[in-house]
Amino acid sequence: MQKINELQLAKELIRYPSVTPVDAGIMKFLEKKLKKLGFKTKILEFKEKNYKPVKNLYARLGNKNPNFCYAGHLDIVPPGNVKDWTVNPFRPSVKKGHLIGRGANDMKSSIAAFVSAVSIFLNNNKKFKGSISFLITGDEEGDAINGTKKVVKYLKKRKEKINFCLVGEPTNPNRLGEMIKIGRRGSLTGKLTILGVQGHVAYPQRAINPSTALIKILDVLKNIRFDKGTKNFQPSNLEVTKINIDNNADNVIPKSAEATFNIRYNNKHSSGSLKKKLNKIIKEICKKNKSKFKIEYRVSGEAFLTKPNKTTFIIQKIIKKITKIQPKLSTTGGTSDARFIKNICPCLEFGLVGKTMHKVDEAVSLSDLRKLTKIYSLILDNYFS
Numbered sequence: 001m002q003k004i005n006e007l008q009l010a011k012e013l014i015r016y017p018s019v020t021p022v023d024a025g026i027m028k029f030l031e032k033k034l035k036k037l038g039f040k041t042k043i044l045e046f047k048e049k050n051y052k053p054v055k056n057l058y059a060r061l062g063n064k065n066p067n068f069c070y071a072g073h074l075d076i077v078p079p080g081n082v083k084d085w086t087v088n089p090f091r092p093s094v095k096k097g098h099l100i101g102r103g104a105n106d107m108k109s110s111i112a113a114f115v116s117a118v119s120i121f122l123n124n125n126k127k128f129k130g131s132i133s134f135l136i137t138g139d140e141e142g143d144a145i146n147g148t149k150k151v152v153k154y155l156k157k158r159k160e161k162i163n164f165c166l167v168g169e170p171t172n173p174n175r176l177g178e179m180i181k182i183g184r185r186g187s188l189t190g191k192l193t194i195l196g197v198q199g200h201v202a203y204p205q206r207a208i209n210p211s212t213a214l215i216k217i218l219d220v221l222k223n224i225r226f227d228k229g230t231k232n233f234q235p236s237n238l239e240v241t242k243i244n245i246d247n248n249a250d251n252v253i254p255k256s257a258e259a260t261f262n263i264r265y266n267n268k269h270s271s272g273s274l275k276k277k278l279n280k281i282i283k284e285i286c287k288k289n290k291s292k293f294k295i296e297y298r299v300s301g302e303a304f305l306t307k308p309n310k311t312t313f314i315i316q317k318i319i320k321k322i323t324k325i326q327p328k329l330s331t332t333g334g335t336s337d338a339r340f341i342k343n344i345c346p347c348l349e350f351g352l353v354g355k356t357m358h359k360v361d362e363a364v365s366l367s368d369l370r371k372l373t374k375i376y377s378l379i380l381d382n383y384f385s
Contacts, residue, residue, distance in 0.1 A: 001123050004033065006109070006116035006373045007099065007366065013074065013108040014092040014101035020075040020142035023055040027074065027138065030111070034059045034134060037119060044154060046146035054139040054146035058155070061118075062131030066163035068383050069133040070114045070376075071148065071341055073140030076103040077358050084360045098363040106357035109364045110168035110372065111136065117376035128384045133162065140337050144300075148337040152344055164311055165347035166379065167338045170354035171330075176368045177323025180316060181349035183232060183305035183331040184339055185264045188271050188297060190278065192217070195292040198255040210257040211245060213289040217282055218243070218259055224277075226265065232305055233266030233331050266331075267303040301339030305331065306346045311383065315350065318378045322371050350375075 016026035031041045039059040047053040054075075060067070079089035079102045087093040092101035099109065118132055135155075139147025155162070172178045194214045199207025218240055226236035242260040263274060275297055286293045306312070308329060319327045327350070341347045352372060356362045 001037070001119065003123060004037075004116045004119040006112045006369055009033070009115055010099060010104065010109040010112035010364070010369065011092045011101075013112060014099075014103050015090055016074075017090050018075050018103070018138065019078050021052045021054045021139055021146070023138055027055045027057045027136070030074065030115075030136065031057055031059070033115060037061065037115075037122060039134070044151055046150040048145055051143055051145045054137070054142075056138060056147055056151050057134065057136040058151060059136075060131055060133040062128075064130055065161060066383070067131040067133055067161055068380065069135055069162045069165040069345070070168060071135040071165050071337060071347070072107050072111045072114070072168040073137045073147070073337065074103075074108065074111065075138045075141050076106070076108070077141050080360060086361055089362075094366065097366050099366060099369065100361050100363045102362055104356075104364045105352055105354065105362045106170050107168055107351055109369055110170070110351040113369060113373040114168060114376050116373045117380060120373075120377045121380040124381070125384065130384050132380065135165070135341070137337060144337070148340045152340045156344060162345040164383070165338075165341050165345050166315075167336060167341065167347055167349040168351040169336050169349045170352040170357055171349050172351075172353045174353060174355065175323070175325060176353055176365075176371055177319050177325035177327055179330045180312070180319070180327045181331065181333065181336070181338070182308060182312065182329045183267070184301065184303065184333070184335055185233065185236070185266055185331060186269070186271060186303035187300035187335050188263045188265065188274055189260065189300070190262075191260045191296045191298075192258065192282065193294040194257045194286065195294070196253070196255060196257075199253045201251045201253055204253065207253040208290050209253045210255070210291055213286050213291040213293075214243075214257045214259055216289070217285050218261070220281055220285065221261060221278065226263075227268045230266055230268060232329070233268075233303070236263060236265035236269060238263045265303055267305055269303065271297070271299040271302060301335045304339065304342045306342065306348055309346065311346075312348060314382050315348065315379055318375055318382065319350065322375050322378070
């Protein structure tokens with residue numbers, strides 16, 4: 001079996017303008033590559049009302065346990081103004097030891113590295129006890145409604161067992177080998193609307209200004225000390241992201257005022273416990289200020305932690321061997337699709353350096369790409385040995 005070159009495959013993947021939720025033919029392309037390696041594949045397209053359909057791919061080689069799964073996404077963010085790039089974002093170029101193109105960093109090159117690693121592993125291990133699988137989505141950068149979340153449901157329904165999952169997100173802040181993600185904070189967004197009574201500013205006794213209650217509520221919420229953090233998580237934190245009063249007149253007390261806030265919380269809390277706490281505060285302040293309120297919540301994912309185990313420490317050791325850096329076990333950053341996968345198996349995240357993701361001239365070091373392929377290959381060797 002011929003080894004798949006990680007750089008060549010990364011270039012081929014970058015050429016597809018697969019901006020969420022557009023597939024542009026990329027899933028079919030990867031499917032063909034994996035079929036040549038012997039994988040049984042299935043393209044899964046999911047649809048939901050008010051959301052555009054998304055193609056995903058699940059592929060598996062072997063039918064025995066343990067099943068080691070690699071997860072990632074082939075969808076990308078828009079390139080922005082193409083004139084700001086030094087290259088065409090969908091015509092990847094190599095400059096000064098770096099591959100430049102949209103998705104080079106987040107995260108087409110990581111997928112290419114793992115496919116290459118699998119080809120190396122299969123050349124050296126004609127028969128191995130277990131299975132290797134890929135869970136690839138086209139909806140990670142978007143709403144995440146028709147992507148990994150639905151694939152996980154599909155796998156559960158089919159009683160498809162995954163024993164361990166490695167998510168290839170760019171986890172390293174500055175240098176390859178710095179960081180493994182073993183969990184993520186939860187994310188809860190609240191959109192709060194305070195309803196008062198409209199009136200003339202000269203006659204405040206005839207109106208109820210909703211901004212009075214809103215300001216008091218936001219002040220209290222911003223000053224909540226949710227916790228001190230834990231061994232694995234930083235303290236939970238609330239940030240106000242929007243404040244809006246739709247009022248064109250300077251002499252009118254408005255009828256309503258709105259604010260949006262987001263909480264990134266650790267595993268001391270759940271979205272349910274936080275909602276209960278927030279609702280109590282909002283209700284009490286509104287009652288004192290004779291205002292009514294509406295609150296809409298959106299949960300992007302609950303906080304989770306994959307407790308470090310034998311596999312975690314093996315992966316940490318392999319990364320140190322190749323990069324000469326001891327990777328930190330971390331839970332920092334935003335959300336990832338690991339928030340869905342952790343419902344069916346333990347998972348951790350390790351990929352490239354995330355410095356240029358979503359930026360103009362997004363790039364990956366060729367040296368890092370080679371090292372990542374080597375790391376992924378050794379992970380497979382050790383996992384199945």
